[in-house]
Amino acid sequence: MSLRHAILVLLQDQEASGYDLAREFANSIGLVWNATHQQIYLELGKLNDQHMVKFRHIPQDGKPDKKLYRITEEGRDELIRWLRKPAAPPRIRDAFMVKIAGGALSDSSSILRELDDQADLRRERLHTFEALARKLDEQGREKDLFTYLTLRRGILDQQAWLHWADEVKTALNKREILSTSA
Amino acid sequence: MSLRHAILVLLQDQEASGYDLAREFANSIGLVWNATHQQIYLELGKLNDQHMVKFRHIPQDGKPDKKLYRITEEGRDELIRWLRKPAAPPRIRDAFMVKIAGGALSDSSSILRELDDQADLRRERLHTFEALARKLDEQGREKDLFTYLTLRRGILDQQAWLHWADEVKTALNKREILSTSA
């Protein structure tokens, strides 16, 4: 139940529209919490009803009108209250890992194929995270420290995943050789 | 959407009751996919309606009666079909990380306190996973390979997390020194 808090965190720094937030959820914060635009618009509506955020209507020409949201005092209080109490441990739901656990049913080749696809994705992510981290590091702005630490988490995560993938590959190749030579 | 498949994976090896499955979700598979007993019972009901599993009623004395579920042909087909198509990337929802991202609002000490709590949890998990992995390695049964690989994933994950936690600690300590000396 902390999509609301993720939104409040983002609104802390700048005023933003639902669309802006959706983009950030697809990138920066998406590393840690993801959400679709429908959820975000819905949650913004609720937050507004509860006076945690307020908005001003911006007519635009060429583009559709937009609503720029900003956090209120009440919103900031709520956020601080939330930050103080311990977070619930994240629940894990990794479909690919379920496949691995049930891997005895699949043939090695199809597992390896999907493993490679996933590895490509992870490698890509790793590079974008590293590039962003390097940029932040060069700028050396103190207030970016937490963004940097979040990125480091993502980087270490991808690296660990890729390392694991190598282990899987060597293990399955060994198995393959044993079974074909038998 | 793949709680059903996680259940089918478990039912592959042995006939089990909802209660048995719930225990396994709390341990082995819980590493990868977690679910409460309510969800499991509900899903077993649906799977039964769709003829993916069937059960026999076991009256017991001393204990409540139970239903022992087993996978059907249709269930196995469904599982294989699912294994063949690529898994959706896991959605990430880590409340603690949202806190880190919004960390500029908190004071370092409260972050460090929660970090330590989380680290304890991770270290504990790491040890149980390592112990299980060692056991499997000693037995060296070929059919346990995938359970072993799943455990390895968990181990590398915890290690990466703990490594990250160290980075956070040193970064926040540096910051603390700078701000108090200023």
Next chain:
DNA sequence: TATTGCTGCGCAATCCGTTGAATAAGTAGT
């Protein structure tokens, strides 16, 4: 010119998941 893609907001139906509780009987500990 037709199609795709981006900016921007929203609704409705449905499904998934969590919380909380009820029932029922045995066993183990204080």
Next chain:
DNA sequence: ACTACTTATTCAACGGATTGCGCAGCAATA
């Protein structure tokens, strides 16, 4: 004797999340 835990299943209520759809206009590309 009382409490707490384990085995075993199920229901009800609510809220969160996903999927699919719709509107609207501009810009750029094929």
